[in-house]
Amino acid sequence: MxxxxxxxxxTARRLLEEGRVELVxxxxxxxxxxxxxxxxxxxxxxxxxxxxxxFCGLNLAVFLNGETRxxxxxxxxxxxxxxxxxxxxxxxxxxxxxIVGVPCEGMVDxxxxxxxxxxxxxxxxxxxxxxxxxxxxxKTFEAPVEEVLRAACRECSAPTPVHYDLLLDVGQVADxxxxxxxxxxxxxxxxxxxxSQSQLGKPTLSPPARWRRFExxxxxxxxxxxxxxxxxxxxxxxCCADQSDPxxxxxxxxxxNNAMYLLMRALHLAGRCVDCGACVEACPVGVNVRDLFKRLxxxxxxxxxxxxGADPNQKPPLASFSMADPEDYITDV
Amino acid sequence: MRRGIFPKDRLGELIRRWAAxxxxxxxxxQGAVEFETVESVAGICLDYRNTRLPAKxxxxxxxxxxLRFDFKAAPERQVAEAPSDTHPTVLFGVRPCEARSLTLLDxxxxxxxxxxxxxxRRREATxxxxxxxxxxxxxxxxxxxxxxxxxxxxxxxxxxxxxDVFLVEVVSDRGEALLAGFxxxxxxxxxxxxxxxxxxxxAASMPLVVGLDRIGSLDVHVFDDPCWQTIAERxxxxxxxxxxxxxxxxxxxxxxxxxxxxxxxxxxDACMFAxxxxxxxxxxxxxxxxQRVRQRLLHxxxxxxxxxxxxxxxxxxxxxRACPAGNDIRQWLSALAAACRxxxxxxxxxx
Numbered sequence: 001m002x003x004x005x006x007x008x009x010x011t012a013r014r015l016l017e018e019g020r021v022e023l024v025x026x027x028x029x030x031x032x033x034x035x036x037x038x039x040x041x042x043x044x045x046x047x048x049x050x051x052x053x054x055f056c057g058l059n060l061a062v063f064l065n066g067e068t069r070x071x072x073x074x075x076x077x078x079x080x081x082x083x084x085x086x087x088x089x090x091x092x093x094x095x096x097x098x099i100v101g102v103p104c105e106g107m108v109d110x111x112x113x114x115x116x117x118x119x120x121x122x123x124x125x126x127x128x129x130x131x132x133x134x135x136x137x138x139k140t141f142e143a144p145v146e147e148v149l150r151a152a153c154r155e156c157s158a159p160t161p162v163h164y165d166l167l168l169d170v171g172q173v174a175d176x177x178x179x180x181x182x183x184x185x186x187x188x189x190x191x192x193x194x195x196s197q198s199q200l201g202k203p204t205l206s207p208p209a210r211w212r213r214f215e216x217x218x219x220x221x222x223x224x225x226x227x228x229x230x231x232x233x234x235x236x237x238x239c240c241a242d243q244s245d246p247x248x249x250x251x252x253x254x255x256x257n258n259a260m261y262l263l264m265r266a267l268h269l270a271g272r273c274v275d276c277g278a279c280v281e282a283c284p285v286g287v288n289v290r291d292l293f294k295r296l297x298x299x300x301x302x303x304x305x306x307x308x309g310a311d312p313n314q315k316p317p318l319a320s321f322s323m324a325d326p327e328d329y330i331t332d333v
Numbered sequence: 334m335r336r337g338i339f340p341k342d343r344l345g346e347l348i349r350r351w352a353a354x355x356x357x358x359x360x361x362x363q364g365a366v367e368f369e370t371v372e373s374v375a376g377i378c379l380d381y382r383n384t385r386l387p388a389k390x391x392x393x394x395x396x397x398x399x400l401r402f403d404f405k406a407a408p409e410r411q412v413a414e415a416p417s418d419t420h421p422t423v424l425f426g427v428r429p430c431e432a433r434s435l436t437l438l439d440x441x442x443x444x445x446x447x448x449x450x451x452x453x454r455r456r457e458a459t460x461x462x463x464x465x466x467x468x469x470x471x472x473x474x475x476x477x478x479x480x481x482x483x484x485x486x487x488x489x490x491x492x493x494x495x496x497d498v499f500l501v502e503v504v505s506d507r508g509e510a511l512l513a514g515f516x517x518x519x520x521x522x523x524x525x526x527x528x529x530x531x532x533x534x535x536a537a538s539m540p541l542v543v544g545l546d547r548i549g550s551l552d553v554h555v556f557d558d559p560c561w562q563t564i565a566e567r568x569x570x571x572x573x574x575x576x577x578x579x580x581x582x583x584x585x586x587x588x589x590x591x592x593x594x595x596x597x598x599x600x601x602d603a604c605m606f607a608x609x610x611x612x613x614x615x616x617x618x619x620x621x622x623x624q625r626v627r628q629r630l631l632h633x634x635x636x637x638x639x640x641x642x643x644x645x646x647x648x649x650x651x652x653x654r655a656c657p658a659g660n661d662i663r664q665w666l667s668a669l670a671a672a673c674r675x676x677x678x679x680x681x682x683x684x
Contacts, residue, residue, distance in 0.1 A: 121470050
């Protein structure tokens with residue numbers, strides 16, 4: 001990681017000194033363990049604040065929405081996919097943006113570390129080689145980093161950005177693709193699976209059982225909207241969850257209203273979510289929102305052959321029409 | 334304020350006695366530690382720093398029906414109070430910062446001009462048995478805002494863990510009533526001094542927030558300072574901080590109606606939301622995120638002290654742990670104190 005940090009700082013310094021950008025967006029050490037904070041660097045001599053490790057899970061594209069300054073962003077794979085989505089939706093101006101591609105080896109899921117250590121009060125954590133060492137409740141705990149990676153990272157198709165202006169090069173990086181074949185015991189992917197045989201060979205739940213599981217997740221939600229506000233693709237000036245006339249989605253935090261909110265978000269993100277997992281990380285009460293989004297991502301991929309953030313030239317499915325689009329749900333009633 | 338010794342192995346008896354005619358709410362570990370109703374001492378977890386969600390939810394819930402209405406009913410029964418679900422309760426094992434937060438919420442909900450009956454009936458029905466802290470988290474800063482790990486503000490009984498026994502301090506008459514029928518042998522001077530020394534050491538070990546003492550007339554000096562832009566730039570304007578904060582108390586009232594029936598509810602609201610100050614005309618005095626961040630900070634650290642004489646923050650650190658974007662209210666306050674100093678030169682005078 002040190003080589004990466006050096007390259008990040010050097011690149012930031014150079015871009016600011018050359019006047020190519022006014023602002024560099026990256027990460028710096030955060031106030032709590034396991035979660036780095038976004039860092040806004042305006043001067044070349046501040047580039048030393050920037051860091052990079054396995055705790056850089058926030059999707060920095062969220063700060064680019066509507067940005068008109070010349071900005072460079074230290075983008076990992078999912079960040080660059082989100083940037084592509086925002087470009088397609090005309091939310092960023094391409095020639096004011098410098099995408100610095102950062103090869104990613106997957107980010108740590110704070111909740112997994114908390115589960116492993118048995119407390120939500122982790123005081124300190126760091127990575128040593130392929131191990132994470134965490135201190136909490138007066139005890140030190142070690143585990144392979146693989147065991148505490150985000151579910152989204154385990155299934156990531158392109159951790160190193162495919163779209164960039166500059167790509168940082170640190171030689172060989174860990175290949176995450178092998179992890180998607182291994183069963184992640186903490187992954188609730190059976191919630192997203194409608195086929196009788198799940199892709200990971202796990203038994204799937206019947207629809208009523210799946211609904212009950214979903215409602216149990218929805219019951220935890222406190223409607224703080226951290227998931228929505230941390231998402232780069234949720235940028236509506238007036239979210240339908242905030243509208244009171246008509247009141248599309250009940251404001252009171254109860255399982256029924258919360259389920260509506262989560263379903264609404266999943267539908268609005270269909271074909272747009274890049275599966276960065278920032279929403280799951282942001283949730284202060286541990287609602288697993290990701291499975292719904294995964295389900296819709298699969299629907300869009302299978303029906304329209306479209307994956308968010310993959311191909312800059314491919315038109316979004318909801319903004320285009322093809323004679324080959326599936327019609328069976330209309331014609332086969 | 335008498336102090337006595339209560340053996341830990343008798344705690345089950347005490348809980349059982351209270352459970353006979355009161356609901357017991359205590360910290361329970363289910364992954365994170367949260368307050369739940371318990372039947373006995375078996376479910377209680379006292380090996381924790383703080384609950385994930387604050388105790389304020391037990392008095393000022395996230396969603397609460399105020400009224401019910403049915404316009405198909407006879408005229409005299411069309412509007413009715415929502416039924417009350419308040420029982421006599423013991424809130425057991427709550428931390429000093431949480432008990433203190435209730436005394437701050439009392440300023441708002443049980444003030445001289447307005448008395449909130451919904452909050453009041455829960456507050457009156459609940460006795461607080463506070464467990465003093467024996468450790469602190471890096472995100473704790475109670476000593477910077479007028480509290481401490483052994484603060485007794487708001488407690489009816491204050492328990493301090495001293496090994497096999499609790500040092501029990503009876504803080505109020507209600508606390509005295511809780512111990513009716515239980516003998517409480519007086520505590521010896523040595524135990525008391527040991528507990529007090531440990532508490533003082535713990536309090537002294539907590540770093541103070543730089544410059545907090547200097548933030549006096551914040552609103553006058555720094556309202557228009559450009560520092561707000563920088564302070565707010567990594568905020569995402571969600572309500573994770575506000576909803577987890579023990580002292581945040583803004584709410585929104587809505588009617589939920591289906592045809593002729595419905596209810597009027599009160600839900601949590603947050604000044605961080607873009608539509609918080611949206612007027613019916615469409616004008617919004619706090620359109621920008623920096624204005625809303627300024628509001629939250631000034632409300633807690635300038636306006637509330639002006640109105641009620643105390644800072645509306647108990648230093649529990651939940652906002653710091655919850656913020657998805659790595660914001661730290663202590664850093665904000667230090668930046669403000671610096672701006673305060675820069676503006677006036679000599680530094681702000683404490684209010």
